[in-house]
Amino acid sequence: MPAYTNNPPTRRGITAGLPAYSAGSFPVGQQPARMWVTSLAVAANVVTAGVKMVEGNTPAVGALATVIGTVVAGAPANVTNVAITAISLNAQGVGTITYPATTGNLSTTADGGQVIFFPADVGETTVVQKYLQFALDPAGGYGLTWAWACTAATVALQL
Incomplete structure (x- = not known):
């Protein structure tokens, strides 16, 4: 066996139309969680929804909840991407969630x-390190969308 690697691993390719992560991840294959609403209560702009x-x-x-189709509390109880403040479910999946809504x-x-x-995307704590490298498929065009959420970092992008 040689004392060096003569066949280094290739860089991971990016497939057009699919998200790729240098740091962090996305739960690929995880379906959205879905609940039925069975009841609603509102006190001091906090909605408590009975769910299954x-x-x-x-x-x-x-976690960010999107609530649709409720009627009794009016449209304000139907929200999009609002963080839940509490969740309680029993072994059968019946319980309550709470979230803020002005009503x-x-x-x-x-x-x-x-x-x-x-x-949702899972971020990583930014530290001084090199993250995963990617190679763009030359047959896939040259479109690249870059999403970054950090306040104190230097990013070196080689194209």
Whole structure:
């Protein structure tokens, strides 16, 4: 066996139309979590929704919820990408979630609707290091979209 590597690993290629990550990740293959709304209550602009989990992984506090189709509390209870402040589910997936919404107070009332939690990108703490390199497929064109959310870093992009 030689004392050196004569066949280094190739760089990972980027497939056009699919997200790729140099740092962080996305839960590929994870379906959105979906719940049925069974009731709503509002107190001091905090909505407590009675829910039944029907598919996906149980979301954590802070997960972004999209609530659609509720009627009794009016349109303000239907929200898009609002962080939940609490979640409580039993073994059968029945329980409650709470989230902020500006609307009038309402005692617990039966209602219908859906709550959807879409999988989110998972970021990494920025540290001084090199992240994963990528190679662009020359047959795929030269379009590149770059998303960056950091306040104190220098990024070197070689094209």
